[in-house]
Amino acid sequence: MKYRDYFQNKVIWITGASSGIGEELAIQLARAGAKLILSARNEDKxxxxxxxxxxxxxxxxxxxxxxxxxxxxxxxxQIMEKYQRIDILINNGGVSQRASAYESSMEVNRQLMEVNFFGNIALAKAVLPIFRKQRSGQFLIVSSIAGKFGFHLRSIYSASKSALVGYYESLSMEEAPNGVHVTLVFPGKINTPISLSALTAQGQAHGIMDHNQSAGMPVEQCVQFMLHALHKKKREVLIGRKELIAVHLKRFFPKLFWKIIPKQPAT
Ligand SMILES: NC(=O)c1ccc[n+]([C@@H]2O[C@H](COP(=O)([O-])OP(=O)(O)OC[C@H]3O[C@@H](n4cnc5c(N)ncnc54)[C@H](OP(=O)(O)O)[C@@H]3O)[C@@H](O)[C@H]2O)c1
Structure with missing residues (x-):
């Protein structure tokens, strides 16, 4: 995948850079010559x-x-003072869920929407005037396969990830004449520690490395696909392995989807 020159000297803001996909994005983009703004809560990391x-x-x-x-x-x-521009915002930071809709408190529901949806779009709204002024800019939005369909123990997570789709498809249509482009990414199972920090019913960390995660696609490979999609300005990209079949099943054979997918393990 020849995207090396594309990212040279680009100013790229990455959220969720302290771990997993965001950390690997930073490693690969730095190697490709980009200038990075690294965001998350954990400053030491x-x-x-x-x-x-x-x-x-x-x-x-x-x-x-x-x-x-x-x-x-x-x-x-502060960012503009240092770099005078922002070329790409990678809205990747997020938190998952490991609790049923019945059990999850409204506090947890609101917290997850705040991080995965409102925090995400707040950054995009803050960056958009800069993109408009430059008459160029790209958003890379990390949704999830759970943004394509609901699944056990993921009710509010799935809601937050599908909300991103509606929001950014609309924004993409509105802002295309201003030179702004949106790429939506739908990862399946990727080998990162995401299940460790996933929220349980009352907001505690799940604290377990789920089999679905450890058996998932290596994060290095996932990030290569993401950067290829960004470089090619793809509108959306599904990234993962056999779990992606579920997306096509739901679209083309919904009865089969409802027969097979609810029986798949949630962790
Ligand atoms: N791994 C998968 O299988 C998978 C599948 C589909 C989608 N995704 C999506 O991919 C993205 C990255 O996840 P990952 O797998 O790389 O998980 P991860 O290793 O747990 O990374 C999550 C990142 O989000 C940051 N974050 C969490 N809460 C935050 C908050 N309140 N404010 C700012 N940053 C926050 C974390 O940093 P701090 O804790 O330092 O704040 C961390 O850097 C997420 O949006 C996730 O939903 C992952």
């Missing part, structure tokens, strides 16, 4: 990541909590 990245002086650590985005305007000004 972000600093450690910056230290090990190629050209580490040209990147910036920018801690934030997607559930509590205050003074976003000031933060954007």
């Amino acid at each position: 972000l600093n450690a990541l910056q230290d090990k990245l190629e050209n580490h002086n040209q990147h910036m650590v920018f801690p934030l909590d997607l559930a509590n985005l205050s003074n976003l305007g000031d933060k954007i000004s």
Whole structure:
């Protein structure tokens, strides 16, 4: 996949950069010559990541909590002061769920929507005026296979990920004349620690590395597909292995989908 030149010197803001997919995106994009803004809550992890990245002086650590985005305007000004532009926003930060709709408290439902949906779109809204002024910019939005269909123990997670689809498809149509492009990514099972921090019914961390995760696609490969999609300005991309069949089953053979998929293990 020849995307190396494409990312050279591009200013790319990555959320969820302290772990998993976001961390690997940072590693591969730094290797490709991009200038990175690394965001997540855990500042120590972000600093450690910056230290090990190629050209580490040209990147910036920018801690934030997607559930509590205050003074976003000031933060954007700091980024603009350093780089004078933003080429790509990778809205990747997110949290999963391991509890039924019946058990999950409304507090957990709201918290998950705040992180996965409202925090996500708040960043996009803050960056959009810059993209419009530049008359160019790309959003890479990390939804999930759970944004294509609901699944056991993922009610609000699935809702948050499908909400992103409706929001960004609309934005994409509205902003295309302004040079803004949206790529929606739908990962299946990827080998990251996401199940460890997934929220249980009362908001505790699940704390277990689920089999579905550890047996998933290696994160390095997932990120290669993501960067290829970004480079090619694809509108959407499904990334994963045999679990992706479920998306096609639901579309073309819905009866079969409802027969087979509810029997699949949720962890
Ligand atoms: N792994 C999969 O199988 C899979 C499948 C489909 C979709 N996805 C999506 O891929 C994205 C990345 O997940 P991952 O698999 O890489 O999981 P991960 O390793 O757990 O990474 C999640 C990232 O999100 C950040 N984050 C969580 N809550 C946050 C908050 N309140 N504010 C700011 N940042 C926050 C975390 O950083 P801090 O804790 O430092 O804040 C971390 O950097 C997520 O949106 C996830 O839904 C993953």
